[in-house]
Amino acid sequence: MDIKFKDFEGPLDLLLHLVSKYEVDIYDVPLVEVIEQYLAYIATLQAMKLEIAGEYMVMASQLMLIKSRKLLPKMVEEISYEDDLEADLLSQIEEYKRFKALGQELAAQHDQRAKFYSKPKTELISDEMELKYDKTVVDLFLAFSKVMADKQDSFNDSHTTVAADQYRIEDMMAYVEERFSQKKRLTLSELFEASQNTAEMLTIFLASLELIKRQYLTVHQEENFGEITLMKEVA
Template sequence: MDIKLKDFEGPLDLLLHLVSKYEVDIYDVPIVEIIEQYLAYIATLKAMRLEIASEYMVMASQLMLIKSQKLLPTVVENLPDEEDLEQELLSQIEEYRKFKELSEELGKQHDKRAQFYSKPKQELIFEETTLAHDKTIMDLFLTFSKVMASRQETLMQQHTVVERDDYRIEDMMEDLLYRLGGQQKLCLQEIFETCQQKNEMITLFLATLELIKLQQVDVKQSENFGKIYLALPKENKTEKV
């Protein structure tokens, strides 16, 4: 089973996605929290043995430097070069945001102009579905990154245990559907926390993505950074009654 996640357009695109969730001015975001979420995302990609572009790693090293400067106590006054690192990063994100908004506006104008030509109805529906699907999957992936980062220390302490390598995505899918058959919804974070091994967590995550892809489960999140819940679609619930 081949599951592909759509990457961000670059490290600044990932940072802008994280910053925008706080719904405040870019210069007012908690920079340390943003850095930790970025590093958790990169660490999860490594754990899943996915290819990481070098530009993401370069940005990760810069963010680690900024984070260390923010956490260490100030010993020497007047270090303008070091203080400018954070402001320079925020300025880059702000500039990228402006260019992205301009690009999106040009895209809208292009779509408006394209209405003068006939297009197959199926193509329009496919594009709408892809946009909604990508956004849901990426939010889900970032949540999984946080869980992996929080449990990393516990999992590393189990390095002397021989891990099972026979976890199957199909089995995980059946298990999730079985649990949902007896409950209205399942908290995804709580399910991940019951996993004892890293391979088990990764397989469970891929099983969740496949169920979403097949539209066998719905994903719900009431607020930004809130808990994510899995539930059976209304059609499936109706069939079981």
């Protein structure tokens, strides 16, 4: 099974996506929370052995530096190096937002103008799976990244579990279906609460995506960054 996630145009595009979820001015967002979500996203991609462009890793190292400096106690009351880094990052995101909006406006004008000219027939192919309730795979993936990051400490503390060499998506689809035969609604946290290692979580996640694609499950989220709830589709 080949499941593709939405590709961001770069690390600033991913950061802008995370920042925009707060629906406040860029300079008012809780930067540490945004950084943690970015790092969790990258860590999950790595765990899934998906290819990550080098620019994402460079940004990750910069964000880790900003986060570490922001968490240190203030020793002097003056503009520090960390403030310069933070201000520069927010400025980059704001500038990227302006250029992206301009690009979208130009693209809209191009589409409008194209209506007046004939052009060869093109095949429309979309790799992005749209979920119900105006949610996308990205929203589900970000929520999963948070759940996996929260469980990582418990995995590290466990020394008794031996991970299986391989988990099959087909087997995990049957497992998820069994869970929903007992209960019609489950949050992501509940779905993964019995998972013993990262590999098992990843396979259950991919199995859940396939069941969503087949419309066996639907997805609901009350608010941005809120808990994701999976529900069995009523026949």
